[in-house]
Amino acid sequence: MDLKLDHRTEDRLTIVEVEGEIDVYTAPRLRELLIDLVNKGNFHLLVNMEKVDFLDSTGLGVLVGGLKRVRAHDGSLELVCTQERILKIFRITGLTKVFGIYASVDEAKEAHGKDK
Amino acid sequence: MATVELTFSALPAHVRTARLVATAIARRTGVEESLLDEVRLAVGEACSRAVEAHRVHCPGEPIRIELRDDSGRFQVTVSDLAPSEEIKQEQPLDLGMLSDSFMSSFGIAVIEGLADDVEVFPSPKGTNIRMSWPAAVSV
Numbered sequence A: 001m002d003l004k005l006d007h008r009t010e011d012r013l014t015i016v017e018v019e020g021e022i023d024v025y026t027a028p029r030l031r032e033l034l035i036d037l038v039n040k041g042n043f044h045l046l047v048n049m050e051k052v053d054f055l056d057s058t059g060l061g062v063l064v065g066g067l068k069r070v071r072a073h074d075g076s077l078e079l080v081c082t083q084e085r086i087l088k089i090f091r092i093t094g095l096t097k098v099f100g101i102y103a104s105v106d107e108a109k110e111a112h113g114k115d116k
Numbered sequence B: 001m002a003t004v005e006l007t008f009s010a011l012p013a014h015v016r017t018a019r020l021v022a023t024a025i026a027r028r029t030g031v032e033e034s035l036l037d038e039v040r041l042a043v044g045e046a047c048s049r050a051v052e053a054h055r056v057h058c059p060g061e062p063i064r065i066e067l068r069d070d071s072g073r074f075q076v077t078v079s080d081l082a083p084s085e086e087i088k089q090e091q092p093l094d095l096g097m098l099s100d101s102f103m104s105s106f107g108i109a110v111i112e113g114l115a116d117d118v119e120v121f122p123s124p125k126g127t128n129i130r131m132s133w134p135a136a137v138s139v
Helices: A027-039 A057-071 A084-093 A105-115 B013-029 B033-057 B100-104 B106-114
Strands: A004-010 A013-022 A044-055 A076-080 B003-009 B062-070 B073-079 B117-123 B126-134
Touching: A004 A027, A013 A027, A013 A057, A013 A105, A027 A044, A027 A057, A044 A057, A044 A084, A044 A105, A044 B033, A057 A076, A057 A084, A057 B033, A057 B106, A076 A105, A084 B033, A084 B106, B003 B013, B013 B033, B013 B062, B013 B073, B033 B062, B033 B073, B033 B106, B033 B126, B106 B117, B106 B126
Parallel strands: A013 A044, A044 A076
Antiparallel strands: A004 A013, B003 B062, B062 B073, B073 B126, B117 B126
């Protein structure tokens, strides 16, 4: 399955919907979107990975790159993910300590609202 | 001993095909369904790493995958022809050092976290990554 990307902004939070496979072939598209969003002043990003079928280290690299970019603007990049197959990759690489990972978009929005 | 060999040019688009072939052969070899995601990801990581290395050093050369049923184990070997130094050992995690180049070494870490048995053989003539999982039946 290819990669589908969409995004919307709710309040100050930009929600990026990702569907499909994030790998060495498709990850550049996600990287371009994250860079474009940051360049347009969106510094609080929430990446919804609930419909991601596959994620490899290239995809992890893109997410880390996005996190570094938003942090340069005192922003945030957090994730929504409950799929064990995806969470396992974050655990193996130790990135669960780097990203805020939520069980739902609503939960992440609520936490983001408290941080404001 | 049944063996399937696959060679592909160093293009990111072919990595998905390699993953799908490896997963299909693993299933046919008798690897448990619960392990197929790990096979898919580990083979994908090894192939992604090889593609990136070839794009830097030898973009015209093919990457080779060998999949075999070896005495009750499903064994995959991904071989590239890009010169390689010793694989760096795991380092403490620090966001500041997570550059894109550093992230490429995460591929090996992911493979080691997923495959039941992994051996990495880097050399000036290329790297072989051999990994295996238990399999129930012969092809």
